[in-house]
Amino acid sequence: MGQRRRPQPDRLAEGSSQRPGRGEGGRAGSGLITTASTGNAAAALAGLCAAAGRPCLIFVPASAPAAKLAQLLAYGATVLAIDGTYDRAVELCLAGAAAHGWYNRTTGFNPYMSEGKKTVAYEICAQLNWEAPDASS
Numbered sequence: 001m002g003q004r005r006r007p008q009p010d011r012l013a014e015g016s017s018q019r020p021g022r023g024e025g026g027r028a029g030s031g032l033i034t035t036a037s038t039g040n041a042a043a044a045l046a047g048l049c050a051a052a053g054r055p056c057l058i059f060v061p062a063s064a065p066a067a068k069l070a071q072l073l074a075y076g077a078t079v080l081a082i083d084g085t086y087d088r089a090v091e092l093c094l095a096g097a098a099a100h101g102w103y104n105r106t107t108g109f110n111p112y113m114s115e116g117k118k119t120v121a122y123e124i125c126a127q128l129n130w131e132a133p134d135a136s137s
Helices: 009-014 020-027 040-052 065-073 086-100 109-127
Strands: 032-038 056-061 078-083
Touching: 009 065, 009 109, 032 040, 032 086, 040 056, 065 078, 065 086, 078 086
Parallel strands: 032 056, 056 078
Antiparallel strands: none
8 A cells, every 4th residue: 555645835825616615715815814712623624724834823811621722732833812701802813813913713704614504504404304403313
């Protein structure tokens, strides 16, 4: 069996048109990808950026759980703990992305994220033959 080669970061970052949540970030700004999160979306982004060799900057409220912050740091993300709420972290993330040309993948503001979730919902419904499961049992 042939040796498996790990894809080069540039090839991962370019992605494909079928996965714009990953691919669009490869074509934007300085190459830095940013988000505001309380932890879960940020962990996914930090892991992907680590695998792709891409820098990421994550804005989190200072009240985010320490375990989630540790996960982000373990992936090598730059984490900015913001005094204030999640909404304040989003505001600063949006401002930074606009000012510096960073790719912002914050779910509520990035149309590719919403489209991806819509596609997943569609696929689940199709696999269930458009019938809701019985939730009473």
